Amino acid sequence: MQFPVQSIRNLVVSGWSLSPRLAGRLAVSAGVLTAGHWLLTDVAHIPGGGFGVLAAGAGLWWLSRPVKPPVFQEPESLKGWIQRCNDVLRQFAELETVLGFTDLCKPRAAELDRLLDFDEPLSLGVVATDGTPLPSTERLQVALAGVRNLDLCIGRPLPVVGTSWSWPADLQQLDVLLHVLPLPLRAADLLWLEQLPVDRPVWLLLESESSRSEQIQALNCQLPERWHQSLLPWNGTAETLRSVLQPVRRQLDEPQSVRDITRQRLLRDLHRCWQADLEGFRRERFRALLQQSQWIVAGVVAASPLPSVDLLAVVVGNGLMVKEMAAIWNCPWSQDVLQAVVRQLGGAALAQGVVEWSGQALLGLAKLDGASWLAAGAVQALSAAYLTRVVGASMADWMALNAGVAEPDLEELKRQAPLLVARAADRERLDLRGFADQARDWIRARSDWSAA
Known part of the structure; x- marks a missing residue:
């Protein structure tokens, strides 16, 4: 059943404007349910057929609903973050064994040990944006008197223009921050606050000669709710500063709790950095593997040219590549599963016209030694190589999303394959000229080999 495109695009229900894709789905679903109800009640004379159709429709909707890709679940405790970092260390050790890298695990293990063994006094950082006056060091020391083993650190002013709004690394290491804010707030002050993690212990000291309730109420409307319990209004006098900072002293009187929060935050940052390094090493090894595999596939196709690029040749040619990729990404999948993933992604690439596009683009871009280019079937071979590159x-x-998963969800892969291929094809288009240079070298090497 077909529906007018214009009517679907302009479909509005009760004032809600529907997207063309959603409107099309609703229209098709309504048609199917109506036809099913008519068949069951008027043709088959089955009582209650409408309810059966609705139940079947609900079941189909549940089975076809979009499934979110796997998302990393952050640990909720210090012990969980330590375990997670040790898991990443084991992955670095596996990379050393499988790929022959050196010095991946040992320096990172030492870095983790230093972080866990850190036992310096608690630190309080006092910071403000440029142009905002800070309380004097003497006033702060008097106001915080009684807190044992405390390092008071006065930070450099934060810039208000021409910055990436990224907090300095030395402030990231501090346990608690006291952020002095002027009233009324400036845009730069709000931007700096937005960059602070939710779990970071931060107190906002509001310095104003007249911190009236109206100002605090207006400030609560400007700031997210997370800051409402962290506001410390101060009129700027030395006599009132100690009472204003009483909540800060109470927090610093629990050093173990504060230090655990700091370690957990630093472990999260360390884990994020390690994961980026781990993926970088994997991608580096993968690019070398991919460059080798794409020319093997090109050679197979050039040796036995077909009227169109045969997906089976690409799948078989990629057999060794996907096995090594599974080792790189720590995916303990069977060869049958790996081949099924390659076929699914290869089919999605063919459906999106990667082969046809690559052949035309390479002809227009490269100008690779015309005689050998056309005579040896190089267009087809290089299209197969480019297909291998995209797949x-x-x-x-896909492996990066499912690293460590015992068995991938192939049904989920079917839903995500077109998007994965489209993103990969867009990235590879950016390096098409580099691929053409590699193709020129491959054709010349093949011509030299044939001549010999």
Whole structure:
């Protein structure tokens, strides 16, 4: 059943404007349910047929609903973050064994040990944006008197223009921050506050000669709710500063709790950095593997040219590549599963016209030694190589999402394959000229080999 495109695009229900895709789905679903109800009640004379159709429709909707890709679940405790970092260390050790890298695990293990063994006094950082006056060091020391083993650190002013709004690394290491804010707030002050993690212990000291309730109420409307319990209004006098900072002293009187929060935050940052390094090493090894595999596939196709690029040749040619990719990304999948993933992604790439596009683009871009280019069937061979490149890149993205999973969800792969391939193809288009240069070298080497 077909529906007018214009009517679907302009479909509005009760004032809600529906997207063309959603409107099309609703229209098709309504048609199917109506036809099913008519068949069951008027043709088959089955009582209650409408309810059956509705139940079947609900079941189909549940089975076809979009499934979110796997999302990393952050640990909720210090012990969980330590375990997670040790898991990443084991992955670095596996990379050393499988790929022959050196010095990946040992320096990172030492870095983790230093962080866990850190036992310096608690630190309080006092900071403000440029142009905002800070309380004097003497006043702060008097106001915080009684807190044992405390390092008071006065930070450099934060810039208000021409900055990336990224907090300095030395402030990231501090346990608690006292952020002095002027009233009324400036845009730069709000931007700096937005960059602070939710779990970071931060107190906002509001310095104003007249911190009236109206100002505090207006400030609560400007700031997210997370800051409402952290506001410390101060009229700027030395006599009132100690009472204003009483909540800060109470927090610093629990050093173990504060230090655990700091370690947990630093472990999260360390884990994020390690994961980026781990993926970088994997991608580096993968690019070398991909470059080798794409020319093997090109050679196979050039040796036995077909009227169109045969997906089976690409799948078989990629057999060794996907096995090594599974080792790189720590995916303990069977060869049958790996081949099924390659076929799914390869089919999505063919459906999106990667082969046809690559052949035309390479002809227009490269101008590779015309005689050998056309005589040896190089267009087809290089299209197969480019298909391997796109399929391999999308396979790498899928493995990165499912690293460590015992068995991937192939049904979920079917839903995500077109998007994975489209993203990989867009990235590879950016390096098409580099691929053409590699193709020129491959054709010349092949011509030299044939001549010999």
